[in-house]
Amino acid sequence: MADKDLRINEQIRVREVRLVREDGGPQGILSITEALEMAREQGLDLVEVAPQAVPPVVKILDYGKFKFENEKKVRDSKKKQKLLKLKEIRMQPKIDEHDMDFKSKHVREFLADGNKVKVTVRFRGRELAHTELGLDVLKDVLKRLEGDYVMDKAPAMEGRFMSMVLSPKSKK
Known part of the structure; x- marks a missing residue:
């Protein structure tokens, strides 16, 4: 999943979203304003993880940490690759x-x-x-x-x- 494809907070332009808790459990379908409000209360970001779903799936998490973890996974997978010469x-x-x-x-x-x-x-x-x-x-x-x-x-x-x-x- 490329970070460029992910929309966060106000970039998400839909009426309703399916919210997933940070542990992966379903929270339910909420309006975008409710979901954004919940994210702000926790001091975290609302990140769209499955934009193709109807309604789009979003998660409340720390976007900076999430981005860092993804980059780390990509780096580790590149290290494990053996280049054949x-x-x-x-x-x-x-x-x-x-x-x-x-x-x-x-x-x-x-x-x-x-x-x-x-x-x-x-x-x-x-x-x-x-x-x-x-x-x-x-x-x-x-x-x-x-x-x-x-x-x-x-x-x-x-x-x-x-x-x-x-x-x-x-x-x-």
């Missing part, structure tokens, strides 16, 4: 055994951190005639990962590159 590891068809170990270790670390990984093999010059070598490199990477991944995109050629996308196995 796409990391890329580039290789060539003629890759040394040690380099393959090193790059595979990095792929495993990226997956362990919860990131997606795009493993790319770049072909230069005449290497493009032997794309099966690149496929072998990608299969070797998969073998070294020992199934700690989910394949989002199978190995495929994209111009001078052959790539695949892996994501971490979900922990359930």
Whole structure:
């Protein structure tokens, strides 16, 4: 619920409203002047919480506190979201055994951190005639990962590159 959509006190322009107590219990249907008077007596605001209802539902509460609580909920929900990053590891068809170990270790670390990984093999010059070598490199990477991944995109050629996308196995 966006705070901009909420009307408070004199901004509410209807004859009758359904009043709800602060604890959530129903108070009844009152005229807007009665409801505003009750809110003023308590030193609080009259806030429209369900404008689409007939008659609109209003609540007597401290609007500043209510707004702060809503902003806090939004902030907390943003903190809990995990942003997935796409990391890329580039290789060539003629890759040394040690380099393959090193790059595979990095792929495993990226997956362990919860990131997606795009493993790319770049072909230069005449290497493009032997794309099966690149496929072998990608299969070797998969073998070294020992199934700690989910394949989002199978190995495929994209111009001078052959790539695949892996994501971490979900922990359930």
